[in-house]
Amino acid sequence: MLPYKAYCLDLDGTVYKGKTPIKEAIEFVHYLQGKGIDPFFVTNNSSMTQKQFQQKLAQMDVHTSEDHIISSSIAAANYIDEHYQGKSVFMIGESGLQEALDMKRIDRTEEMADVVVMGIDHHINYEKLSNACLSVRAGATFLSTNSDHAFPSERGFLPGNGAFTKLVEHSTGVEALYMGKPQPFMLELIQKKYGFHKDEMVMIGDNYKTDILTGIRMGIDTVHVNSGVNRTEDVLQQLEKPTYLLQSLSEWIK
Amino acid sequence: MLPYKAYCLDLDGTVYKGKTPIKEAIEFVHYLQGKGIDPFFVTNNSSMTQKQFQQKLAQMDVHTSEDHIISSSIAAANYIDEHYQGKSVFMIGESGLQEALDMKRIDRTEEMADVVVMGIDHHINYEKLSNACLSVRAGATFLSTNSDHAFPSERGFLPGNGAFTKLVEHSTGVEALYMGKPQPFMLELIQKKYGFHKDEMVMIGDNYKTDILTGIRMGIDTVHVNSGVNRTEDVLQQLEKPTYLLQSLSEWIK
Numbered sequence: 133m134l135p136y137k138a139y140c141l142d143l144d145g146t147v148y149k150g151k152t153p154i155k156e157a158i159e160f161v162h163y164l165q166g167k168g169i170d171p172f173f174v175t176n177n178s179s180m181t182q183k184q185f186q187q188k189l190a191q192m193d194v195h196t197s198e199d200h201i202i203s204s205s206i207a208a209a210n211y212i213d214e215h216y217q218g219k220s221v222f223m224i225g226e227s228g229l230q231e232a233l234d235m236k237r238i239d240r241t242e243e244m245a246d247v248v249v250m251g252i253d254h255h256i257n258y259e260k261l262s263n264a265c266l267s268v269r270a271g272a273t274f275l276s277t278n279s280d281h282a283f284p285s286e287r288g289f290l291p292g293n294g295a296f297t298k299l300v301e302h303s304t305g306v307e308a309l310y311m312g313k314p315q316p317f318m319l320e321l322i323q324k325k326y327g328f329h330k331d332e333m334v335m336i337g338d339n340y341k342t343d344i345l346t347g348i349r350m351g352i353d354t355v356h357v358n359s360g361v362n363r364t365e366d367v368l369q370q371l372e373k374p375t376y377l378l379q380s381l382s383e384w385i386k
Numbered sequence: 387m388l389p390y391k392a393y394c395l396d397l398d399g400t401v402y403k404g405k406t407p408i409k410e411a412i413e414f415v416h417y418l419q420g421k422g423i424d425p426f427f428v429t430n431n432s433s434m435t436q437k438q439f440q441q442k443l444a445q446m447d448v449h450t451s452e453d454h455i456i457s458s459s460i461a462a463a464n465y466i467d468e469h470y471q472g473k474s475v476f477m478i479g480e481s482g483l484q485e486a487l488d489m490k491r492i493d494r495t496e497e498m499a500d501v502v503v504m505g506i507d508h509h510i511n512y513e514k515l516s517n518a519c520l521s522v523r524a525g526a527t528f529l530s531t532n533s534d535h536a537f538p539s540e541r542g543f544l545p546g547n548g549a550f551t552k553l554v555e556h557s558t559g560v561e562a563l564y565m566g567k568p569q570p571f572m573l574e575l576i577q578k579k580y581g582f583h584k585d586e587m588v589m590i591g592d593n594y595k596t597d598i599l600t601g602i603r604m605g606i607d608t609v610h611v612n613s614g615v616n617r618t619e620d621v622l623q624q625l626e627k628p629t630y631l632l633q634s635l636s637e638w639i640k
Contacts, residue, residue, distance in 0.1 A: 254512045258545075261510075265549075266542045281557045288520045291512075295519075295557035303536045303549035 136353070138328045139164060139171040140319060142337030143185070145360025147173065150284070153192035154359050160381035161194050170200055172322050174335070176312035176342060178205040178251030178277035178293060179226040202321055204277035204312030205232040208249050210321055211275065211311060212238055216247050222267055224260050224296070225251030229277060244270060250300065250308065251277040252293040261299060268304045278312030280342075313337075314345035319352065336381070340367050344374045357381060390607070392582045393418060393425040394573060396591030397439070399614025401427065404538070407446035408613050414635035415448050424454055426576050428589070430566035430596060432459040432505030432531035432547060433480040456575055458531035458566035459486040462503050464575055465529065465565060466492055470501050476521055478514050478550070479505030483531060498524060504554065504562070505531040506547040515553060522558045532566030534596075567591075568599035573606070590635070594621050598628045611635060 141147055147157045164171050173185065173196065180188070182198035189196060205225070209232035212221060221238055222245035223229060229251040233240060245267045253260070268274045279294035297308050311317050319335065322328065333352040337343020338360025344367070347354035354374040358364045364377050378384065395401055401411045418425050427439065427450065434442070436452035443450060459479070463486035466475060475492055476499035477483060483505040487494060499521045507514070522528045533548035551562050565571050573589065576582065587606040591597020592614025598621070601608035608628040612618045618631050632638065 256510075256512050256515075258508045258510050262541070262544045265536070265545050269543055282519070287516070289523055289557070290516045291519050291553060291557040295553045298556040299545060299549045299553040302552040303543070303545040 134167060134169065136334045137169070137332040138322060138326065138334070139169065140174045140322060140333060140335045141171055142339065142343045143173055143175040144177065145338035146336060146343070146357055147194065148192060149360070156380035156382040157359070158192060158194055160385055163385045170196060173201045174313070174318050176204045176278035176280055178203055178228050180228045181231045182206070202318045203228055204318065205229040205251055207311040207317040207321055208251070208275055208277050209233050209236045209238060211317060212236070212247060212249065216273060219246035221245055221247045221249060222263055223249050224253045224256065224264060225249070225277070226253055245272055247273045247275065249275040250293060250297050256296060264300050265303050268300060268306050274300070274306055274308045276308040276310050279310045313342035314349060316346055316350040319346060319350045338362060340370055348372050388421060388423065390588045391423070391586040392576060392580065392588070393423065394428045394576060394587065394589045395425055396593065396597045397427055397429040398431065399592035400590060400597070400611055401448065402446060403614070410634035410636040411613070412446060412448055414639060417639045424450060427455045428567070428572050430458045430532035430534055432457055432482050434482045435485045436460070438482070456572045457482055458572065459483040459505055461565040461571040461575055462505070462529055462531050463487050463490045463492060465571060466490070466501060466503065470527060473500035475499055475501045475503060476517055477503050478507045478510065478518060479503070479531070480507055499526055501527045501529065503529040504547060504551050510550060518554050519557050522554060522560050528554070528560055528562045530562040530564050533564045567596035568603060570600055570604040573600060573604045592616060594624060602626050
């Protein structure tokens, strides 16, 4: 069954788990591509560039074009380009966010800025956080790629961009606008660029609070897969349920 | 009028404002000392050592012994010494906290620890925050010197230790135990060491939410002075009022 035109797949927990591909998802992508449908990949991870995601996926035998990979950094750069053209931007982030801003020719400053945008930054320091706080207190628009408070690593759960954003929110009393899931900005970007109707789109993911809620907020169909953070039985307890609950995407290869 | 034995003065906003001494407070300290009473100085600032505070006060013509200066770092070190002797401690902080731990011969580790203690650290980085999060998630006792979310500087309000502690709290879902005001640990330390009765102690400060609430929670008399963050008229709106509301401490030099 292939009732949709735009299959939007989450990455971590849905297509792969860290460095390990999820076989059923890879097969599903191949199946779609065999039918002439190129899926989209929608991730809150702001740290990597589209090229880096493309290479990571290629190593798992998933071959896709860069512009079918939408990260929260891409959403942030598009949002700034659309709403704050010509404004000065102070960025905390890594190559994913940096390149996304560069692609939109958004000028960055290390001084007080009109717009502050935060993504995960493993080289975070007191000066960067101070400049964010000072700018936000002075009235800067405050954007953040994603609200994930932690993410898994070999060592355990490490602090995510949501935790660093919370620091600035707590210090300044100003709340950030988040670009990643469960906000629908990334899906809106896909919809606008390719002119899809909402009933032609589906959001597929393992995480109820990010993936499924994004689809619900966007008003499109949703698919929960039982390969990541939330188990099927837990998702069934939610008031707003996904359109489909699958053990894996192999159920859709028929 | 000198009805008390232990006059506990907040520092910033009460004795000085940044680098500027508050004349009436300095005169009050001289007045007390002229009557043979050595006041205590009680500060949430964890960054400086007792020696550094002593030198700063001496430059303002306030001369006191180091052990009459109680910082949130001193409270933290005493708390760890009392409750977690022999446990491994991971510290985020500066010389004030470092020296306070050293004075109690508390061993520090850079690895996973039984106790995490956070104070302001201008050399904060991702690795330090990760180790704090990993240790706290693994069950470490989580202490923080103070909950101040911001503090004034020449550039404006910079993020305080409370904001960094919030990051770890938000990422791990575990709340820290704060050592500074409005918790009464610093006042309890003074009470225990010198054997004061509660009716012999008074807490004097400009900040309702830290200084005055500390005194109220401790069950001792409190004095609000109109020289810092909260105006007298605002303090009068509070349900629990301080024992005395003064424009300045010169009202008590009679």
